[in-house]
Amino acid sequence: MATTLQPPQTEKARELRPRGGNGAGGVQGPPTGGELRNLADRPGETARTGIWVALAAIGMTFAALTSALYVREGAATDWQHIALPGVLWFNTLALIASSVTLEIARRRVSAYMRERGTDRSSSTFWLNATLALGVVFVIGQYMAWLKLRSEGLYLPTNPNSSFFYVFTGVHAVHVLGGLGGLTRLVVKFRNRSLRRSTMDATSYYWHFMGALWLYLMFILWVKL
Amino acid sequence: MSEASAPVAHHGPPQSFIRKHVFSLDHKVIGKQYYALALVAVVTGMVLSWLMRIHLVWPNAPIPGLGLLSKTGAPGGVMTPEYYLSLMTMHGTLMVFFVLTNAPFAAFGNYFLPIQIGAEDMAFPRFNMMSFWTTFIAFVILISAFFVGDGPPLAGWTAYAPLSAVGKDSGPGEGLGQTLWGLSIFVFCIASLLGALNFIATTLDLRTKGMTLARMPISTWAWFITSCISLLAFAVLMPACLLLILDRTAGTSFFIPSGLNISDHLQPHQGGSPLLWQHLFWFFGHPEVYIAILPAIGIVSHILINSMRKPMLSHKAIIYCMMGIGFLSYMVWGHHMFLSGMNPFSALVFSFPTLMITIPATIMTLIWLGSLYGSRLRITAASLFALGFISMFVSGGVSGFFLAQPSIDIYLHATYFVVGHFHMVMGVAAIFGIFSGTYFWFPKMTGHMMNENLGKLHFWLTFIGTYCIFMPFHYLGLAGNVRRYSAFSDDFLVPLIPVHKFITYAALFTGAAQLIFLYNLLYSRFKGAVAPANPWECTSLEWVMPSPPPWDNFGGKHVVVYHDPYQYGDVQSSTGDYLMQDSPERAGQTP
Numbered sequence: 001m002a003t004t005l006q007p008p009q010t011e012k013a014r015e016l017r018p019r020g021g022n023g024a025g026g027v028q029g030p031p032t033g034g035e036l037r038n039l040a041d042r043p044g045e046t047a048r049t050g051i052w053v054a055l056a057a058i059g060m061t062f063a064a065l066t067s068a069l070y071v072r073e074g075a076a077t078d079w080q081h082i083a084l085p086g087v088l089w090f091n092t093l094a095l096i097a098s099s100v101t102l103e104i105a106r107r108r109v110s111a112y113m114r115e116r117g118t119d120r121s122s123s124t125f126w127l128n129a130t131l132a133l134g135v136v137f138v139i140g141q142y143m144a145w146l147k148l149r150s151e152g153l154y155l156p157t158n159p160n161s162s163f164f165y166v167f168t169g170v171h172a173v174h175v176l177g178g179l180g181g182l183t184r185l186v187v188k189f190r191n192r193s194l195r196r197s198t199m200d201a202t203s204y205y206w207h208f209m210g211a212l213w214l215y216l217m218f219i220l221w222v223k224l
Numbered sequence: 225m226s227e228a229s230a231p232v233a234h235h236g237p238p239q240s241f242i243r244k245h246v247f248s249l250d251h252k253v254i255g256k257q258y259y260a261l262a263l264v265a266v267v268t269g270m271v272l273s274w275l276m277r278i279h280l281v282w283p284n285a286p287i288p289g290l291g292l293l294s295k296t297g298a299p300g301g302v303m304t305p306e307y308y309l310s311l312m313t314m315h316g317t318l319m320v321f322f323v324l325t326n327a328p329f330a331a332f333g334n335y336f337l338p339i340q341i342g343a344e345d346m347a348f349p350r351f352n353m354m355s356f357w358t359t360f361i362a363f364v365i366l367i368s369a370f371f372v373g374d375g376p377p378l379a380g381w382t383a384y385a386p387l388s389a390v391g392k393d394s395g396p397g398e399g400l401g402q403t404l405w406g407l408s409i410f411v412f413c414i415a416s417l418l419g420a421l422n423f424i425a426t427t428l429d430l431r432t433k434g435m436t437l438a439r440m441p442i443s444t445w446a447w448f449i450t451s452c453i454s455l456l457a458f459a460v461l462m463p464a465c466l467l468l469i470l471d472r473t474a475g476t477s478f479f480i481p482s483g484l485n486i487s488d489h490l491q492p493h494q495g496g497s498p499l500l501w502q503h504l505f506w507f508f509g510h511p512e513v514y515i516a517i518l519p520a521i522g523i524v525s526h527i528l529i530n531s532m533r534k535p536m537l538s539h540k541a542i543i544y545c546m547m548g549i550g551f552l553s554y555m556v557w558g559h560h561m562f563l564s565g566m567n568p569f570s571a572l573v574f575s576f577p578t579l580m581i582t583i584p585a586t587i588m589t590l591i592w593l594g595s596l597y598g599s600r601l602r603i604t605a606a607s608l609f610a611l612g613f614i615s616m617f618v619s620g621g622v623s624g625f626f627l628a629q630p631s632i633d634i635y636l637h638a639t640y641f642v643v644g645h646f647h648m649v650m651g652v653a654a655i656f657g658i659f660s661g662t663y664f665w666f667p668k669m670t671g672h673m674m675n676e677n678l679g680k681l682h683f684w685l686t687f688i689g690t691y692c693i694f695m696p697f698h699y700l701g702l703a704g705n706v707r708r709y710s711a712f713s714d715d716f717l718v719p720l721i722p723v724h725k726f727i728t729y730a731a732l733f734t735g736a737a738q739l740i741f742l743y744n745l746l747y748s749r750f751k752g753a754v755a756p757a758n759p760w761e762c763t764s765l766e767w768v769m770p771s772p773p774p775w776d777n778f779g780g781k782h783v784v785v786y787h788d789p790y791q792y793g794d795v796q797s798s799t800g801d802y803l804m805q806d807s808p809e810r811a812g813q814t815p
Contacts, residue, residue, distance in 0.1 A: 046347035050425040053455065059415050060459035064507070068467065068500055072478060075497035156475030159495055166470070170463070 091140035098133035265322035308377035308710035316381030342432025347425035358415035377402035385479030423451035434785035446522020465502035469608035514781030520657020531607035532599035535790035545584035605679025609660035618647025641701025672752030689734030
C-alpha cells in the first residue's frame with residue numbers, strides 16, 4: 001500500500017472519550033468555548049501501563065533483596081539485632097501523609113480540569129504539600145542514617161546494618177525519583193500542560209513508594 | 225484496546241543530523257544503533273574466542289600484538305593462564321549481554337515491533353533513546369576493563385563469589401577490572417529494564433485498529449514475552465551487582481564467608497554466603513538464556529511461514545509454548561547449581577521443571593518440522609538460516625536433556641559438554657536467528673537487497689563450520705575435559721589435544737567465513753540492488769510501507785488490520801498466494 005507522506009497531526013486539545021475504570025472517575029466533559037484547561041490524554045495513552053510495568057520491576061528488585069536478606073541470615077553466625085532509630089516512625093508518618101495529600105491534590109486537579117469555576121491555588125497547595133512531605137521523608141531517612149552512625153553502625157559493620165543501609169538506600173533513591181516526578185507534575189500543572197494520565201501514573205508510583213516503605217519497615221523490624 | 229482515532233505524532237520529524245542519526249527518538253534508528261553495537265561486540269567477542277582457541281592448542285606461542293594489549297597478561301605475546309581466563313570472561317560477557325540480548329531483542333524488536341503492530345513509534349521514545357545510550361555506556365565501561373590496572377576480570381561471565389568479591393587478592397584483573405564489570409552490568413540492567421518497559425507498554429497500548437493480540441505475528445509475540453521475562457530477570461541482577469560492588473568496595477560481607485586466606489592475606493570479611501550470589505545470579509541467568517533464544521524462535525517462525533508459503537500447523541501452539549517456556553524459565557535456575565553444595569533434594573526440585581521445559585521446546589520443533597513437511601519452501605539465505613536454526617536448536621537442546629538430570633550432571637558439570645550445549649543453543653542457534661532476520665529484513669531496513677549467493681555461501685560455511693567446532697565439545701566433555709582450563713597438561717587431557725586442534729582450525733575457518741557476511745552487509749548497504757516494498761511477498765505490516773520506511777512509519781495514516789499474518793496459500797487474493805494483514809479482501813480460516 002503506497003503511503004503518501006501527510007504531515008501528521010500534532011497534539012492539540014480535543015474532546016476525550018469517556019474513560020471508565022482506573023479509579024480516575026468521570027468524563028472530561030465537552031470543552032466550553034473549545035478550550036480544555038489542561039491537555040487531554042492521547043488515545044492509547046501509555047503512561048498508566050508503563051508505570052505498572054515499572055512498579056513490577058521495582059517490586060522484583062526488592063523481592064530479590066528480601067530473599068538475599070533471608071539467605072544471608074540463614075548462613076550467618078554474626079546476626080546482631082539492631083534497634084531501629086525512632087525517627088523512622090516519624091518518617092513513615094510523613095510518607096503516609098504525603099500519599100494522603102497527593103490523593104487530595106489529585107481530586108482537586110481533576111475538579112479543576114473539569115470545571116471553570118475553581119481556581120488553581122488549592123491544587124497547587126496540595127501538590128506542594130506532597131512534595132514537602134516527601135522531602136521531609138528523605139531528610140528524615142538521612143537523619144536515621146546519622147543516628148546509626150553515631151552508634152558505630154556503618155555499612156560494613158555487621159550484616160544487619162549492611163541490609164539496613166541497602167534497603168533504606170535503594171528505597172530512598174527511588175523516592176528521589178518520585179520527587180522528580182512530583183516536581184514535574186507541579187511544573188506541568190503550572191504550565192497548563194498536565195495530562196490526566198501523567199497525574200495518575202505519578203500518583204501510582206508515589207503510593208507504591210509508601211506501600212513499599214511500610215513493607216520495608218515491617219521486614220526491618222522483624223528481621224533486623 | 226485498539227483505537228480508531230486520528231494519529232498523533234509523538235514527536236516531530238527530526239531536523240538536525242544529531243537528532244536524525246545520533247540522539248534519535250525514532251525506534252528504527254535506535255534499532256539500527258543496537259544492531260551496530262551488537263556487531264562491534266560480536267566481532268570483539270569472536271576475536272577473543274580465536275585468542276582463546278589459539279592459546280589452548282599452542283600455549284607457548286607468542287601472539288602478535290597481544291603483548292601491546294597487556295604487558296602483564298601476555299608478556300612477549302605469550303598468554304598467561306590468568307589472562308586466558310580474563311579473555312574468557314570478556315568473551316562470555318560481551319556475547320551474552322551485548323550480542324545475544326541486544327541483537328535479536330533490542331535491535332530487531334525495536335525496529336519491527338512498533339511496525340508489526342501498526343504503531344508509529346514506541347510508547348516512550350525518549351526512554352528508548354536513553355535505553356540505547358545507557359547500553360552504549362555499559363559497553364564502554366566493560367571495554368575499558370581491558371585498558372585499566374591489571375586488566376579485565378577473570379571470574380567468568382558468571383562472576384562467582386568469593387573470587388569476584390574479595391578484590392585484587394584473588395588474581396590479576398580482580399581489582400578495578402572486576403568492579404568495572406560489576407558497574408557495566410549494573411548499568412546494562414537499567415538499560416534493559418527501560419527497554420523491556422517500552423516493549424510491554426507499546427504492545428499492550430499502541431496496537432492499531434484490528435490488531436488484536438491474536439493477530440500479532442509470532443515475532444511480535446516473541447518480543448513481548450521476552451520483554452516480560454527480561455523485566456523480572458534484570459530486576460534481580462541489578463541488586464545482585466549492587467551487593468557485589470558493595471562487597472568489593474565498601475567492606476560488606478554479603479557473599480564472602482569468614483576465614484578466607486587468599487594469597488597469604490586473611491580477608492577482612494565474614495559471614496557471607498557465596499551460594500547467595502549463585503542463587504541471585506542464576507535466578508537472572510536462566511531466564512536470560514531464554515531471553516536470548518525466544519526472539520530468535522519468533523523471528524525464525526515468522527520467516528519460515530513466509531518461505532513455506534503456508535501457515536504453521538498451529539501458530540497459536542507456538543505462542544503458548546513460548547509463554548510456557550517463559551513461565552517455566554523462572555523455576556529452573558538451580559540446575560546450574562547441582563554441584564554447588566546446596567541440599568541434594570533441591571536438585572530434584574529443579575530437575576523436574578527443567579525436564580518439563582523440554583516439552584514446549586519439543587512441541588515447537590515438531591510443529592516446525594510438521595509444517596515444513598510437504599511445503600514448497602522458497603530457499604533464500606534467510607530461510608536457510610531458519611532451517612539451520614532448527615537443526616542447531618535440536619542438536620544443542622538435546623544435550624540439555626542430559627544435563628537436566630543431577631545424576632548425569634555430576635559428571636558433566638563444568639566440562640566441555642556444558643560448553644558445547646550452551647554454545648550450540650546460544651552461540652549458534654540464536655546467532656542463526658540473527659542472521660536469518662538480517663537477510664530477511666535488510667531490504668526493509670536499508671532499501672537494498674543483500675547478495676543472495678553470498679548469503680547462501682555464508683550459510684553453508686557457517687553451518688558446517690559451527691558443527692565442526694561445537695559437536696566435538698560434547699565428546700570432550702564426556703571424556704572428562706574440564707572447562708575454564710587454559711592448558712591441558714593432565715594425563716587424561718593430553719590425548720584430547722588433537723580434537724582441540726581440529727576445533728581451533730574449524731573456529732578460525734568459520735570466523736573467516738563471517739567476513740563474507742560482513743562484506744555482504746556493508747557492500748549491499750551502499751551498492752546493493754534497490755529493494756521493493758515487499759520482496760519476500762510477506763503479509764505482516766512492515767511490508768506495507770516503502771523500503772526503507774519514512775520516519776513516521778505509516779506516513780501519518782492509521783493502518784487497519786483485517787486478519788492474521790498467516791494468510792498464505794489458498795487465499796482469494798489479488799496479490800497472489802498471500803494476503804496482506806491490512807488488505808480488506810476476505811481471509812481464509814485461521815489455523
